[in-house]
Amino acid sequence: MIWIVLLMAQAAVPSQTERGQALFLDAQQGCGNCHALKGKGNAVGPDLTGIGHLGPQAIAMAARSTVTQYVQVVKLKAGGSFPGMPGKKDDKTAVWFDLSKNPPEKKELTPADIASVGGNDVWKHPPAANKISSEQLADIVAYIKYASTGSKKAVDPADVQ
Ligand code: HEC
Numbered sequence: 279m280i281w282i283v284l285l286m287a288q289a290a291v292p293s294q295t296e297r298g299q300a301l302f303l304d305a306q307q308g309c310g311n312c313h314a315l316k317g318k319g320n321a322v323g324p325d326l327t328g329i330g331h332l333g334p335q336a337i338a339m340a341a342r343s344t345v346t347q348y349v350q351v352v353k354l355k356a357g358g359s360f361p362g363m364p365g366k367k368d369d370k371t372a373v374w375f376d377l378s379k380n381p382p383e384k385k386e387l388t389p390a391d392i393a394s395v396g397g398n399d400v401w402k403h404p405p406a407a408n409k410i411s412s413e414q415l416a417d418i419v420a421y422i423k424y425a426s427t428g429s430k431k432a433v434d435p436a437d438v439q
Contacts, residue, residue: 294432298421301414307404309341309418311381312363316425322363322375322382324348330426334419338438341405341415349377349398354391361401377401412439 292300303310303318310319315326329337352374353359363382365373372389375382378401405415412435420433 293430294417294420295424295430298417298419298424301418302421307408309405312375312377312404315422318425320381322365322377326422327426330423334416334423334433334437337419337422338415341403341418342410344402344406346398346401346403349401350395351398351400352387352395353393354387355393356391361398380404412436 302308302315305311308319309315309326312322313319313324313326314321315330329340332340349361349363351359352362360374360376360378362374362376362385365375365384367373370388371386372392374385374387376385404410415438416433416435419438420431423429423431423433
């Protein structure tokens with residue numbers, strides 16, 4: 279009978295990918311507030327499905343990076359400014375996601391609303407700003423790899439430092 283108890287105890291402990299999924303989709307701090315991954319999460323920043331084939335170190339470095347490529351500071355004619363991730367645009371309106379809010383707030387602006395768009399020197403990517411632990415990042419990277427490639431290979435915290 280003891281083996282039943284042992285099996286049950288084992289089943290109750292979440293696997294690394296399960297822990298990573300919970301962190302990824304966490305409503306307060308989760309990556310899913312801003313990233314889509316295999317159809318889950320908000321498509322504000324880059325879709326992370328494509329980076330799942332990279333090694334754990336490369337994914338962790340991209341997440342911890344303090345350099346931004348797409349985010350820009352949008353100054354409004356009505357006054358005020360916000361760090362924004364550009365979304366879809368057509369002739370009349372442009373979508374901007376206001377990253378000063380988490381989850382980011384979607385704004386539809388016309389050229390007449392915008393005074394200027396310039397380089398980002400105010401917004402930091404949350405995993406860089408909040409100093410995420412290597413244990414947590416290893417769990418998240420394991421989940422990203424699992425969701426996009428199906429690989430259940432464990433990710434060692436030492437590999438994502
Ligand atoms: C508040 C929104 C937000 C949250 C939360 C967030 N990110 Fe991001 N992330 C972004 C934006 C925006 C970019 C693009 C930045 C740029 O280059 O301008 C980005 C870029 C990235 C990149 C680089 C992707 C590429 O193709 O260049 C990775 C990897 C990444 N994030 C992983 C994560 C992980 C892992 C988490 C959770 C621990 C996370 N992000 C949480 C908004 C967010």
